[in-house]
Amino acid sequence: MDLTPFEPFLDRLGRSGLGAWRSTLAASIALRLGARAHGDLPRWERALAQLPDLPSARSRLDRACVGLQGAGALDADLGRSLSEALMVLHPWRKGPFCIQGVHIDTEWRSDLKWDRVAQAIAPLADRLVLDVGCGNGYHGWRMLGAGARLVMGIDPTLLFVLQWLAINRYLERDDLAVLPLGIEDLPGDLTGFDTVFSMGVLYHRRSPIDHLMELQRLLRPGGELVLETLVLEGEGERLLVPPGRYAAMRNVWFIPTVDALAVWLGRCGFTGIRVVDVTPTGQDEQCSTAWMRFQSLPDHLDPIDSSRTVEGHPAPVRAVLIANRPEASP
Ligand SMILES: Nc1ncnc2c1ncn2[C@@H]1O[C@H](C[S@+](CC[C@H]([NH3+])C(=O)[O-])CC(=O)[O-])[C@@H](O)[C@H]1O
Structure with missing residues (x-):
């Protein structure tokens, strides 16, 4: 894979307020693509090339199932070749997507997280957005649907x-x-985003304070951070560092209470810190499907006590916090 698929976006970025970073970003992408050869890449690229042309249709970014809505059902052969090519890109974790009647029923109902987040954030109209750890871009599409000017995932x-x-x-x-x-x-000097999202990433970082500092630097003064992460329920500053896996995940390092998270954000210099949502992750939000056939949340909870993970930790609860980069450095 080379830079070609990213060039239209990089050109658009070049015309935005972030144009100064176009060439450094292009160089980083080229470097990472060179370093990240993946054995399955030729198979995935063949699947992309096999995606069929479809009759013209309306794109829908403003509803749970992101995609394309046509006037009628697709011809059965066309629907089958579309499904088969998309299925090569299994596992589909984030979604759902609906492409002219083909429903990609993903592991996560990412629309549920989006609904919790969208009602609490500054309106995205005309904003330059960065989505760190954006997965396949599901939330990015929803951000465009909410009027964002540009979304870099x-x-x-x-x-x-x-x-x-x-x-x-x-x-x-x-x-x-x-x-x-x-x-x-x-x-290292990239900055200027109006809104930066870090959703489902903090607990994967070994240095959470450094992650928060990096997110702050990426924002313009006054810009908004949307932080979504696993938390421990309860009052006070407490922290779980799982000694091994957490809900079968190997790379979960820190699960703080929301009080601890708010202190971390304050120490990093964020202002206007508020907790806007705390929700346990239900099996309606994360489970195996035809498009993600591996094990999922229901397999990673204690079969007798679903308030615990299989390792005996509290079952996943996620919080959304919002905070601002100060207008001027203290
Ligand atoms: N160093 C890194 N830098 C950036 N991303 C990373 C890094 N390491 C891993 N990731 C990526 O962070 C994402 C974490 S998932 C959240 C997806 C979405 N945001 C969601 O809120 O649904 C977790 C979850 O399932 O909630 C994955 O796509 C990783 O590849």
Whole structure:
């Protein structure tokens, strides 16, 4: 894979207030693509090439199932070749997507998280947005649906980049991209986003305070951070560092209470810190489906006591916190 699929977005970025970083970002993407050859990439690229042309239809970014809505049902053969090509990109974790009657029923009902977040954030109209750890871009599409001017998603997992390319083969937008980058690959002086989302990422970072500081630097003064992460329920400053896996995940490092998170944000210099949602993750939000056939949340909870993970930790609860970069440095 080369830079070609990212160029329309990079051109658009070049014309935005972030144009100064176009060439450094392009160089980082080229570097990461060179370093991240994946054995399955040729198979995924063949699937992309096999996606069929579809009759013209209306794109829908403003409802739970993101995608394309046509006037009628697709011809059965066309529907089958579309499903088969998309299924090569299994596992589909984030969604759902509906492409002219083909319903990609993903592991996560990401629309439920979006509903919790969207009602609490500053209106996205005309904002430059960064979505760190954006997966296949599901929330990015919803951000465009809410009026964002440009959404730069970054995610180091190449399969999710390919899933975004598959969806964008039909939605044809140049104002959203899933760039194959980790947050550590971003230029050290990049800044200027109006809103930065970090959802489902903090607990994967070994240095959570550094992550919060990086997110702050990426914002323009006064810009808004939307932080969504696993939390421990209860009052006071407490922290779980799982000694091994957490709900079968190997890379979960820190699960703080919301009080501890608020202190961390304050220590990093954020202002206007508020907790806008705390919700246990239910099996209606995360489970195996035909499009994600591996094990999922129900398999990772204690079969007798679903308030505990299989390791005996409290079952997943997620919080959304909002905070602002100060207008001027103290
Ligand atoms: N260093 C990194 N830099 C950026 N992203 C990373 C890094 N390491 C892993 N990721 C990516 O962070 C994402 C975490 S999932 C959240 C998806 C979405 N935000 C959601 O809220 O549904 C967790 C969850 O399932 O909630 C994955 O796509 C990783 O590839």
